[in-house]
Amino acid sequence: MKKIVYILLLICSTAVAQIERVEPPFWWSGMHNPELQILLYGADITRYTPTLSDTTIIKEVFFTENPNYIFITINTKNLPATDLVFTFKDKLNQKPAFTHTYSLKQRDSNSAQRESFNSSDLVYLIMPDRFANGNPDNDSSNKVIEKANRNLPSGRHGGDIAGIIQHLDYLEELGVTALWSTPFCEDNDAKTSYHGYAQSDVYKIDPRYGTNEEYKQLAAEMKKRGMKLIMDYVTNHWGAQHPMYKDLPFYDWIHQFPGYSQSNYRMTTQFDPNASKIDAKNCMDGWFVSSMPDLNQSEPLVLNYLIQNAIWWIEYADLGGLRVDTYSYNDKEGIAKWTKGITDEYPNFNIVGEVWMHDQAQIAYWQKDSKIAAIQNYNSHLPSVMDFTLHDAIGSVFNEDNSTWNDGMIKVYENFVDDFLYPDINNILVFIENHDTARFNEIYKNDFDKYKMAITLIATIRGIPQLYYGTEIGMAGDKGKGDADIRRDFPGGWAGDTNNAFTKKGRTAEQQKWFAFTSKLFNWRKNKAVIHTGKTTHYLPENNVYVYFRHNTTDAVMVLLNNSTQPQTVTTSRFAENLKGYTKGKNILNNKTIPITNAISIPPKSAIVLELQ
Template sequence: MKKIIFSLITLFTLSLSAQIDRMEPPFWYEGMNKSEVQVLFYGKNIAQNSVQVSNNVVITNVTKTENPNYLFVTIDTKNIKAQDLQFTFSNGKKSFKRNFEIKKRRPNSAIRKSFDASDVMYLLMPDRFANGNPNNDSSPELQEKANRSLPGGRHGGDIQGIINNLDYIKELGATAIWSTPMCEDNDKGYSYHTYGQSDVYRIDPRYGTNEEYKKLADEMHKRGMKLIKDYVTNHWGAEHWMFKDMPTYDWFHQFPGYAQSNYRMTTQYDINGSKRDAKYCMDGWFVPSMPDLNQSNPLVLNYLIQNAIWWIEYADLDGFRVDTYSYNDKEGIAKWTKAITDEYPYFNIVGEVWMHDQAQISYWQKDSPIAKIQSYNSNCPSVMDFTLHDVFGNVFNEDRADWSNGMIKFYENFVNDFLYADSNNLLIFLENHDTGRFNHIYQNDFKKYQLGMTIMATMRGIPQLYYGSEIGMAGDKGKGDADIRQDFPGGWEGDVNNAFLASGRTAEQAKYFDFSKKVLNWRKNKEVIHTGKLTHYIPENNVYVYFRHNDKETVMVVINNATDTQNLNLIRFQENIKSFTLGNDILSGKTVDLKNELSIEGKTSMILELK
């Protein structure tokens, strides 16, 4: 009889516990600046219950919404040491409990060092990089299954594939990895890019597990490398569990239902603009499959803040790249960013601000002199230098210079650095996962690749390399995104060409890799490049000359974009050459005399360490 009663009690307890289908965050940490944590409980009619918590922990707020399946319970964890807490739920007749753990925090977690101009960032797409575990290529829980024969399908790349090839990335000279999002994306198709996330507390099982993501960070830290998470604040996927049963009608932007963004980010600060246009930029959906999050809703904003902090703490992250930063509610995203940097004062966050004017890009960087005019501060330390990317995309085909074409485009880009609060904290890049492939634009002209890489490796800012460019990978964006996101050769068992290994590279791949490795590894320990002053000279005859210099060292960079040899009268550069007489070219290994003229062949670059 006792066994029967015990079994009934157990079943009764389980049935009550089943009222909670989700609890987010799943745990928290001691000693956080954000000591008040708002725990979301989700389950059938959970809001009909009262709630208490154990160990004298104070509940500071309980929020119910129009959806009875949600209950938001805020507790104050200040001075609460690592321990298990218990939430008790009761409707007057029945009660049940749910454990909530406060975990021990890593020593010095708050003052972790992030990425900066001393780093080189390697951007990869996990599904297209390497398949380290073929057993997780598909998941019974998720709709889209692996199909490598489909260009836009899931190809099977995963976290283990990245871990297996960390030494390759380190040998190349990259010190940080920015991976496109890895949280679960349960879209029926084209889910490989993972920007339409369906669960932001869970790594997509086709990439691996939360524990494997944590292992990736650990393995990178052993190698002195940094992991940067691609965070999406603007939207989730239409398969997100919360979109299917919304906590509040205004959790997502409603018009009602779907409305397309006008993509005109200039409406965010246009003093002559209409309110309607600004609304459709910020609140309109990026695409129909990505419902737009409402950061002006305090519950949404707090959820996103806590999720971001949770991932930093859980996976020991080193930075964020924030997708579509300037499409968010501008006040909401500023609060989100400040909350992260208040918790981690040295944590770097780079926002994607895809605009084509320096003043407009500057607006979104922390302490921007432009945004100050409107008393706005995004609090975002870094932004992406898309105007420089625009120059990289056409200038090396302009063999003959005129007033506005040729290398003058680089000069004019950097002339506008005064608009930025911190030009050293801009992300600079030849390309990324959304743009045309550099090597396709220039038809795999190795000389033009050398010119582009030379500038990226020696210019102010944080260089970002897109996976595969370093072995000459191309891809035509005109054929669709899948063509610029091809599989890395050697990442799959049975690949004929394994470019991860020196012995497996073709002669052409080795040529690209060896050059990239040389300049990026040289850059690693060059403080003069990381933080030195930039002095540049107006290009003449399609030749651009600039210096990076500090009190200890001077580096002279010469880029000849003309097709023929140019002879430079060095007297023009005397204010930077000063008493130096020799220059050691780290590209050719040759030493050049700096007394009179410098001769440089067509479509060639030099990086001269002055002696």
């Protein structure tokens, strides 16, 4: 008898070992969408049929062409937080072979109505590997290939979640209210894995950054300070080290031609009425690069996997938003369903998509409820997009000292002329640079006056301002030397750094000058509803001076940007429609109050921000 029991235990333990991966690893009760698709992976796992004692819970069991995968769809409607015990029966004899316990957890109260980032926020973008090394013990890990090498510009440098948590005071002092970090999930590429966009496990934080629990702690520590954590999510592709690429559930899990074909990157083919089908296919289905397999969002199992993964992180880590990488390269219909699946679950949740295009109509096409996209009966359901056309203008305008019909501040003015194209103009991300673009301070050779004009602009116009790490202390970097140069280590983030820019005492006089200006401006902005949601009235630039007003029923702010190399005097009678009832203004940049009834003098290459009184 003992021998029979031993043999049965041996069989069961062998079977249990066959379940190598379960995704999502757990779920929650009370979700808006009660259907949950559970992926189980293990060697020859299709030998077994999963069952539950309550036969009404399992809606579908899907066996793929790969015998190592089972997809189980269950209905969680009206189920409390509980442990579901699946019994797996051998198909040959229909006898139980092993069990697996799957947990439905209690959902946090008010989770569905969570707050998300909006136009009242300052979003701070970091690359965690380059920000601060709070735990040197995790710089390298035997679980991943690439080891730390700070001497290699494109190598792993050791920045991590612990380093971010340790410097939340710095972010708070700067005026940051939301943090967007490039991806934290595991990227097991053999080199240049620090950027995180070639993910090899989308349910696990890269061990060189920390753990899932530490990521959750980061969000919790930020929430205590009234700050929101934004996850950088990649729907378009994974990395070549992802186990599901190495052992595909089925052939069409990724786009194949067969095999690899690179994207033509022509995102206009997504809506061009004259585009050929092959060009549109090669944009959407082509791979971003050869090391990043392109996911097939038109396949329901893939799409549902991506929707659930995003929701899992939102629920698990208590996230305050998503930024979606390469949004407009995805399968057009699939990405719309992905976005709607998340916003149906979280009606107030904000998602900003990277739509790197150079025409306002083309960018606006991708924002939720776009009238332009409606012409083609399309709705992306994407709440927010990035103002890349403003970024383009900012990259050259402050070197254009003399205004012409097309050059100078007219470029900025003309960008806002097309605001009517956007369904929700307050919900677009405005920025002077990010982790993929040329560094502003490199373009303008650390010209502080030009920096002040640019930062004043994005801090006072419509939309959500985004600041790239280190810009506020004058950090530069030459994109011509490679991406690593625009992603340098933040000074003071590593033990032994001679310059610690995280503290006033540790900053150089030059760094402090930049930081003081930036923090003053954005801390002022925090409580200014007139900036967050007010209307804009602007005036054609004269003598390269751009003047605009932000106003609502109770407040008004007047902004003047003099981009010429000469001092200018602006006669205020021209602005009568916005100055009615106002006689003076307090310049929040120097705390001086000036009269505005006749004229305002403004120095060359400078900004004035007046709270009207």
